[in-house]
Amino acid sequence: MTPGDLTIPISRGAKWSFAFAFVVESTGLPLDLTGLGPFVCEVKAINADRLLATATISSSYDATGIVTIILSMEQTYGLPLGKVRMGLRDAEGNAYLEGTPEVVWFTPT
Numbered sequence: 269m270t271p272g273d274l275t276i277p278i279s280r281g282a283k284w285s286f287a288f289a290f291v292v293e294s295t296g297l298p299l300d301l302t303g304l305g306p307f308v309c310e311v312k313a314i315n316a317d318r319l320l321a322t323a324t325i326s327s328s329y330d331a332t333g334i335v336t337i338i339l340s341m342e343q344t345y346g347l348p349l350g351k352v353r354m355g356l357r358d359a360e361g362n363a364y365l366e367g368t369p370e371v372v373w374f375t376p377t
Contacts, residue, residue: 274354274367279374281345287336290364298333304358305329309337312353314368320347325356335364347371 278284290299309323321343326336337356349371356365 271355271363271366274356274365275369278339278344278347278352278369278371280347280349280371281341282374283341284339284344285336287334290333290335298331300331301327301329301333301335301358302331303329304360304362307335307356307358307364309354309356309365311339311343311347313348314351314353320352344371344374349373 274286276286290301291297292299305325305327306329307325307327309325310319311321311323312319321339323343324338324340326338327334335356351368352371354365354367354369355363357363
């Protein structure tokens with residue numbers, strides 16, 4: 269499976285969450301996530317394997333295919349401005365999302 273592209277900006281110093289539903293491309297139906305959890309989402313430095321944050325994942329891991337990635341305000345504040353690497357995988361090691369979202373300033377700090 270080719271992972272989806274994760275490029276949604278992250279506002280530094282603000283809670284960040286991204287909810288989505290995986291669908292089967294050939295049918296348009298939700299992907300059944302039963303037995304595939306828990307998912308893991310990590311944020312790493314762009315040019316190193318240094319872990320910057322581990323996101324909280326919210327999902328029922330069922331036939332709805334819905335997953336929410338959450339980074340707390342404290343976690344986003346600790347991220348460097350600019351690009352970071354972010355990836356989401358299931359408990360079996362299958363890649364679902366991968367990308368280099370931009371960390372941008374958030375006002376108020």
